[in-house]
Amino acid sequence: MTAIHAEGLRKSYGEKSVLDGIDLRIPEASVFALLGPNGAGKTTTVQILSTLIGADAGEARVGGYDVVRQADDVRRSIGVTGQFAAVDGLLTAEENLLLMADLHHLSRGEGRRRAADLLERFDLTQEAKKAASTFSGGMRRKLDLAMTLVGEPRIIFLDEPTTGLDPRSRRTVWELVRGLVEDLGITIFLTTQYLEEADQLADRIAVLHGGRIVAEGTAEELKRRIPGSHIRLRFADERRLDAAARVFEVAQRDPENLALQVPGDGTPATVRAVLDLLEAAAVEAESLTVHTPDLDDVFLALTETQKTATV
Numbered sequence: 330m331t332a333i334h335a336e337g338l339r340k341s342y343g344e345k346s347v348l349d350g351i352d353l354r355i356p357e358a359s360v361f362a363l364l365g366p367n368g369a370g371k372t373t374t375v376q377i378l379s380t381l382i383g384a385d386a387g388e389a390r391v392g393g394y395d396v397v398r399q400a401d402d403v404r405r406s407i408g409v410t411g412q413f414a415a416v417d418g419l420l421t422a423e424e425n426l427l428l429m430a431d432l433h434h435l436s437r438g439e440g441r442r443r444a445a446d447l448l449e450r451f452d453l454t455q456e457a458k459k460a461a462s463t464f465s466g467g468m469r470r471k472l473d474l475a476m477t478l479v480g481e482p483r484i485i486f487l488d489e490p491t492t493g494l495d496p497r498s499r500r501t502v503w504e505l506v507r508g509l510v511e512d513l514g515i516t517i518f519l520t521t522q523y524l525e526e527a528d529q530l531a532d533r534i535a536v537l538h539g540g541r542i543v544a545e546g547t548a549e550e551l552k553r554r555i556p557g558s559h560i561r562l563r564f565a566d567e568r569r570l571d572a573a574a575r576v577f578e579v580a581q582r583d584p585e586n587l588a589l590q591v592p593g594d595g596t597p598a599t600v601r602a603v604l605d606l607l608e609a610a611a612v613e614a615e616s617l618t619v620h621t622p623d624l625d626d627v628f629l630a631l632t633e634t635q636k637t638a639t640v
C-alpha cells in the first residue's frame with residue numbers, strides 16, 4: 330500500500346516557482362525524509378500534502394484520499410507536528426493530552442485511556458502532573474509527538490523534529506519515531522536539515538533542490554551515486570602492492586600504508602570483479618575495505634551541481 334502518492338506537484342508564489350514538478354511514492358509503515366537547503370520548498374510540500382494550501386498543478390493522495398476532493402478524510406488520517414509545538418506550557422503533560430482528546434471528540438474514558446497509554450509509551454508518566462513549561466526541549470518534543478498521536482493518525486508529518494535538541498534527546502526522539510513505524514505501522518514523512526537524521530531514520534531519502542527532487546533513494550544508494558567511493562586494498566609488502574598496481578592502472582597508490590585505492594561503488598559485483606582480477610594476477614591482498622562518502626558529501630555534490638547547472 331502506498332501512503333503518500335504525488336505526481337507533478339507545482340507551486341509558485343507570484344513569479345517565484347517554489348515546486349517545479351514533484352513526484353512522490355511513499356510506502357505505508359516507512360520513514361521518508363525530505364532533505365533540502367533552506368527555502369527549498371520542504372514546508373510548502375508538507376503544507377500541500379496536509380491540505381493546508383493548494384498546489385497550482387499536479388495531484389496528491391494521502392492515506393488513499395485526494396488532498397483536494399477528500400481533504401477532510403486526509404485530515405482525519407494525518408498528524409502534523411511543526412517547528413511550533415502545540416504544547417501549552419501552562420497545562421500539565423496529561424492536561425495537554427486530554428485537551429487533544431477533547432479536540433478529537435473522544436469520550437472522557439477513551440481520552441484518559443489514550444493519554445495514559447501515550448504517557449507510558451513516551452516515558453512521561455512521572456511527569457504527567459507537571460506543567461509543560463518546566464520541561465526540557467526533549468521532553469516538550471516528546472509531549473508534542475504524543476499529542477499528535479491522540480487522534481491515532483496513520484501518517485505523521487514531522488517538520489524538523491529534532492532541531493535544537495542535544496544529541497541524547499535527538500536519539501530518544503529517533504527511537505520513539507522508529508517505534509511508531511515498527512509497532513504501530515505508522516508512515517512518517519520527515520523534513521530535516523540533519524543529514525545524520527535522514528541517515529539514521531529514513532528508509533528512503535529525497536533531496537529537494539531548485540524546486541525539483543534531484544535525487545531519491547536509500548541512504549546507501551545516494552552515497553553510491555557520487556564519485557568518491559572506492560575500494561581500499563592493503564598488501565603485506567611492496568612487491569604485492571606493485572603487482573596489484575599493474576592490474577588496476579587507474580588506482581591510486583598509498584605506498585606508506587602499502588595500500589591501493591581502486592575507484593568503485595562498493596556493490597558486491599564490483600567487489601567481486603576486483604577480487605577476481607587480483608586472483609587472476611595471483612596477488613593476495615591482506616584486507617579489503619569499501620569506502621563510501623557520507624551523506625554530507627552527497628548533499629553537497631548534488632546541490633552544488635544543481636547550482637552550477639542553473640547559474
Ligand SMILES: Nc1ncnc2c1ncn2[C@@H]1O[C@H](COP(=O)(O)OP(=O)(O)OP(=O)(O)O)[C@@H](O)[C@H]1O
Pocket residue numbers: 342347365366367368369370371372373374
Ligand atoms: N506564502 C508565501 N508567499 C510567498 N513566498 C513564500 C510563501 N511561502 C513560502 N514562500 C517562499 O517559498 C520558498 C520555499 O519555502 P519553504 O518554507 O517551503 O522552504 P523550506 O524548504 O521549508 O525552507 P526552511 O528549511 O527554511 O523552512 C521560499 O523561498 C519562501 O520564501
